[in-house]
Amino acid sequence: MQPPFHRLVEFVPLSAEEAEMARGWLVDSRRIARGKPIRQEGEPVKGVFFLLDGWAGSSLLLRDGRRQIVKVHLPGDMLGFPSLALSHAGETLEALTDATICSFPNAAIGRMFRELPRLAMALFLSTQKERVALMQKLSWVGATSAMERLTAFLLDLHHRLQAAGLAQAGCFDFPITQQQLGELLGMSTVHINRTFKSLDETGCISRGRGRIEVLDFAGLQRLAASFPPDFAGHDAWARLDNSSRF
Amino acid sequence: MQPPFHRLVEFVPLSAEEAEMARGWLVDSRRIARGKPIRQEGEPVKGVFFLLDGWAGSSLLLRDGRRQIVKVHLPGDMLGFPSLALSHAGETLEALTDATICSFPNAAIGRMFRELPRLAMALFLSTQKERVALMQKLSWVGATSAMERLTAFLLDLHHRLQAAGLAQAGCFDFPITQQQLGELLGMSTVHINRTFKSLDETGCISRGRGRIEVLDFAGLQRLAASFPPDFAGHDAWARLDNSSRF
DNA sequence: CGGCCTTGTTAATATATGTAAATGCCGCAT
DNA sequence: ATGCGGCATTTACATATATTAACAAGGCCG
Numbered sequence: 309m310q311p312p313f314h315r316l317v318e319f320v321p322l323s324a325e326e327a328e329m330a331r332g333w334l335v336d337s338r339r340i341a342r343g344k345p346i347r348q349e350g351e352p353v354k355g356v357f358f359l360l361d362g363w364a365g366s367s368l369l370l371r372d373g374r375r376q377i378v379k380v381h382l383p384g385d386m387l388g389f390p391s392l393a394l395s396h397a398g399e400t401l402e403a404l405t406d407a408t409i410c411s412f413p414n415a416a417i418g419r420m421f422r423e424l425p426r427l428a429m430a431l432f433l434s435t436q437k438e439r440v441a442l443m444q445k446l447s448w449v450g451a452t453s454a455m456e457r458l459t460a461f462l463l464d465l466h467h468r469l470q471a472a473g474l475a476q477a478g479c480f481d482f483p484i485t486q487q488q489l490g491e492l493l494g495m496s497t498v499h500i501n502r503t504f505k506s507l508d509e510t511g512c513i514s515r516g517r518g519r520i521e522v523l524d525f526a527g528l529q530r531l532a533a534s535f536p537p538d539f540a541g542h543d544a545w546a547r548l549d550n551s552s553r554f
Numbered sequence: 555m556q557p558p559f560h561r562l563v564e565f566v567p568l569s570a571e572e573a574e575m576a577r578g579w580l581v582d583s584r585r586i587a588r589g590k591p592i593r594q595e596g597e598p599v600k601g602v603f604f605l606l607d608g609w610a611g612s613s614l615l616l617r618d619g620r621r622q623i624v625k626v627h628l629p630g631d632m633l634g635f636p637s638l639a640l641s642h643a644g645e646t647l648e649a650l651t652d653a654t655i656c657s658f659p660n661a662a663i664g665r666m667f668r669e670l671p672r673l674a675m676a677l678f679l680s681t682q683k684e685r686v687a688l689m690q691k692l693s694w695v696g697a698t699s700a701m702e703r704l705t706a707f708l709l710d711l712h713h714r715l716q717a718a719g720l721a722q723a724g725c726f727d728f729p730i731t732q733q734q735l736g737e738l739l740g741m742s743t744v745h746i747n748r749t750f751k752s753l754d755e756t757g758c759i760s761r762g763r764g765r766i767e768v769l770d771f772a773g774l775q776r777l778a779a780s781f782p783p784d785f786a787g788h789d790a791w792a793r794l795d796n797s798s799r800f
Numbered sequence: 801c802g803g804c805c806t807t808g809t810t811a812a813t814a815t816a817t818g819t820a821a822a823t824g825c826c827g828c829a830t
Numbered sequence: 831a832t833g834c835g836g837c838a839t840t841t842a843c844a845t846a847t848a849t850t851a852a853c854a855a856g857g858c859c860g
Contacts, residue, residue: 319639350783350785353787353790353793366689368689368690368693368782370693370697370698370779370780371779371780371781372779372780374697376692376693376696376697378689378692378693379689389682389685390682390683390685390686390689391682391686391785392679392682392787392790392794393565393679393680393682393683393686393787393790394683394686394785394786394787394790395785395786395787395788395789395790396785396787397785398686398689398690398782398785399686399689414793414794415794417794418675418794418795421671421674421675421678421794422671425667425668425671425674428667428671428674428675428678429664429667429674432667432674432678432681433638433639434639435678435681435682435685436635436636436637436638436639436681437636437639437640438685439635439636439681439684439685439688440636440637440639440640440644440645442685442688442689442692443612443614443624443625443636443644443645443688444614444644445692446622446624446688446691446692446695447614447616447622447624449692449695449696449740450622450695450739450740451616451620451622451740452616453846454846454847485806485807485808486807486808487806487807493696494695494696494697495847495848496847496848496849497807497808498809498810498847498848498849498850499846499847499848501808501809501810502809502810502847504808505809505810517856533616533617533618536614536644537596539596539637539640539641539642539643539644540640540641542641543641544599544638544639544640544641547599547660548638548660548661548663548664548667549664699816700816700817731836731837731838732837732838732839733837741817741818742817742818742819743837743838744817744818744819744820744839744840745816745817745818747838747839747840748817748839748840750838751839763826
């Protein structure tokens with residue numbers, strides 16, 4: 309099976325040596341059961357993770373016991389990078405479905421920066437893109453209605469699943485509970501339910517046990533009024549590599 | 555005057571060569587008047603910026619014309635990194651006060667990755683730390699009350715101003731309007747005003763034209779129930795550099 | 801088969817926050 | 831001094847969303 313490297317090669321194609329090294333990282337994969345933690349907030353940071361299969365979530369604990377899911381990770385995503393700058397993890401990584409991950413120790417990252425600058429830079433750009441995604445999400449959550457948030461999330465999800473080859477004809481698995489969806493979008497489960505139901509009634513989507521089908525794409529996009537434009541930067545590498553003038 | 559490099563040397567001390575190069579970047583600084591854009595959303599990405607003096611903001615436009623301020627930048631911050639992965643800027647950079655910045659073209663970043671891996675890594679870690687900050691902010695906005703958001707913002711701001719040497723004895727400049735504060739915290743100006751007033755009445759802080767003084771630190775922290783722990787990782791560099799085992 | 805647990809659904813009520821509009825304050829330019 | 835514009839402050843009112851509770855549907859396990 310082809311490892312899901314689409315997030316890595318998005319910015320720069322891997323050389324033979326780089327591909328070799330990347331494949332080497334995948335040797336010891338680990339299986340995590342749905343709902344189990346991969347790394348808890350506050351634990352020492354020993355490295356990062358690569359999600360080979362399944363869905364995972366990054367979440368933060370609030371003092372009152374609730375938590376906020378900050379990001380849903382799909383196969384091919386790198387997990388835990390933000391905490392690399394901290395002594396103890398600032399986020400909890402958790403398997404949202406049964407998942408398989410492999411680990412990537414601190415030292416390997418240092419080595420990559422020293423020996424494979426092209427790869428380091430691809431990774432760097434990939435994490436910057438994550439930062440953009442985070443900024444966009446912050447802008448929904450802060451300033452839009454429940455319906456917009458939900459539809460924007462579904463559109464984004466579909467987009468990313470498609471990039472990972474996990475959605476066909478607007479149809480994809482949707483294995484998370486409404487409770488988790490509430491923690492992700494910052495609203496109560498009851499209101500998630502109301503909103504989901506009324507979205508269903510618009511006819512734009514249809515839900516079946518653990519799956520979602522998008523029926524009316526344009527309609528969805530109209531509902532997600534604040535869905536951000538996509539300035540995908542597949543040329544980013546070239547811009548940084550060449551000596552373009554400022 | 556000493557350039558504000560505290561955000562750069564936080565993770566790794568600069569070698570002579572690196573310090574030399576860093577100083578070279580600062581040659582042509584530009585002055586931006588309060589309220590003026592540094593770079594607008596949608597413009598081509600020619601590089602990043604270094605904020606030498608003043609406050610700046612990163613914001614996203616929503617389709618309905620409102621905007622969400624995603625981050626307030628203080629002297630020493632690097633601006634525009636997230637958009638590096640995009641062809642066109644995904645964020646608007648704007649001077650919140652009169653500010654002075656200098657530019658840092660794409661090519662210089664590429665060169666840095668190839669020639670100064672230590673510096674590249676320090677920068678990388680710094681942007682990961684920003685990502686943590688973004689995640690934390692997302693968790694406030696999504697799941698906490700107006701009072702918590704406001705106090706958490708003030709605490710974080712004070713913390714960062716202190717790191718930049720811009721706050722003494724809990725006293726610091728506060729040059730942004732309540733309108734901007736609302737766009738930052740995702741609430742209406744009226745509610746900002748209400749909340750600010752009632753925070754004032756608790757006696758934890760006192761406001762005077764354009765300045766804020768924190769009177770009761772512990773009280774503030776109690777109000778900001780969700781203020782996250784600080785897992786500052788000044789040892790991050792060492793962890794990545796040495797061959798620590800996973 | 802029957803119970804238990806998770807998940808989804810719906811209703812009734814409470815409340816935090818938004819919206820609209822008016823007022824006052826202060827600095828600044830004429 | 832006068833008026834004007836940006837900003838802070840209030841008031842009154844509207845509403846989206848939270849909270850609590852109860853119940854239904856399905857999966858798992860004895």
